[in-house]
Amino acid sequence: MRRHHTRLRSASKEVVIGHDRPFCIIGERINPTGRRIFQEQLREGDMSAIERDVAAQVAGGADVLDVNMGVPLTDEAELLSKAVTMIQSLTDLPICIDSSVVEALDAGLAAYQGRALVNSVTAEDDRLAAILPLVKKYDAAIIALPNDHDEIPMESGKRLELVRKIVRVATEEYGIAIEDIVIDPLAMPIGADTTVGNTFFETVSGIRDEFGLNMTCGASNTSFGLPGRHALGAAFLPMAMTAGLTSAIMDARTPQIVEAVKAADLILDHDEWSGNWIAAHRAKQAAAAAVT
């Protein structure tokens, strides 16, 4: 099975997601969900928190930044468009444009310079019909979730069926290149149901082996409600990478989790001459020496 490369670009920088590449870290932070103060600020037109979030995630090692502006009772399209322009003035990292509102995705894509990743579409016919033409129009890549009618299938076989549908519809009906489809295999909270981890890994290796597609997921979901979330994230991502996950929307500001991803890159032979690992270790030593 051929394994695909998904190419994302800002105005000046390309990021390639692939099974033979270092893991693509998509910073999850620019998202008002569950952040009351940030929501309040956005409602008042204060976008200064974004500046700090961009800086922290770039420093932490993000390769791409997810941007979600889903604040109730605001014009999400306008906010997302403004946020995209602002973030592109702050960093050259490509952006993952994240909304459930089609008009907001359209506005965000219109404002974006480069080749974006769109987050997301499901396997539902009306969502595919609404979002895939935008993906095609703006020459973007798309994150697709194998769920249907707001129901998340709990068996990997059913998820794979929906992936087959998504791939067929996107490539045959909307002319989207297969390498521009990034599947989100649906990482769920393990604290609520301890079987979801194994289902996730089965789904990931199934998608890798059948389609060679790239995959991403909301990694922080898995540890929701459990203690020791950083340690759980630091174990989960290397495990998912071993199964075939090539990217995650994740906490790029926690060194333990980012370091675990970099270690897994080295172990999976995605870090040529161990260069990234050794350079990161030297930088850490230099930083420690500068403090003392």
Next chain:
Amino acid sequence: MRRHHTRLRSASKEVVIGHDRPFCIIGERINPTGRRIFQEQLREGDMSAIERDVAAQVAGGADVLDVNMGVPLTDEAELLSKAVTMIQSLTDLPICIDSSVVEALDAGLAAYQGRALVNSVTAEDDRLAAILPLVKKYDAAIIALPNDHDEIPMESGKRLELVRKIVRVATEEYGIAIEDIVIDPLAMPIGADTTVGNTFFETVSGIRDEFGLNMTCGASNTSFGLPGRHALGAAFLPMAMTAGLTSAIMDARTPQIVEAVKAADLILDHDEWSGNWIAAHRAKQAAAAAVT
């Protein structure tokens, strides 16, 4: 494919290794290799370091203790026999009796109370003929390495061939139960050759899928010569567990590595009701509160 349970016992405690069980942590510390002072002490008949090593590994979370007494210019059989008796007076954890000298294995097994794990045999005919009768005689379990004539095969296919040979010879010629064979799929230093990690994972899932056998490995080998060894160990073991590794001879004294294994147990649904994870978190909080 049925997945096997390997049962080890001390005089009073049973440990079960299995694909549906929490990972079995075999403490690697009671081994004079590379420990000059410890070697010197053992030569002079001073075994006091063992007491500290047992206590530290039990506190760290070891389930089994590996015991190696390979000190040049000593009577290894006598040392190993003494060490086994001493350790069994200190802890109820089962022991993995580790030697390349057949007479030492025999003496260690004779001194041992319970059902030991023997470390190790290779696929070479003369080694199989020398060690398997001891395993049978003492009703022990055996760690077997899929290498031949001192050459380590660099492809997983060749390693699987040697596993087939070991299983056939051990069960058909020596009457050893298949569940008492624990394969060491050969974890090698990634710093020297970055492809060995993928070969290892392929070998592990191949052995799981074809035989359902339990597996262990010398986990610290993988990070040899690289910086950031604890972080590498903490990523490597959850990855190997995802592929199907059920045990490791490892550093049980480093909380980051043991915590990563416990996190992976939870994620793989080997920690019922997340009980071990939550209990460990509470103990950590209690310890932190006691300090302040």
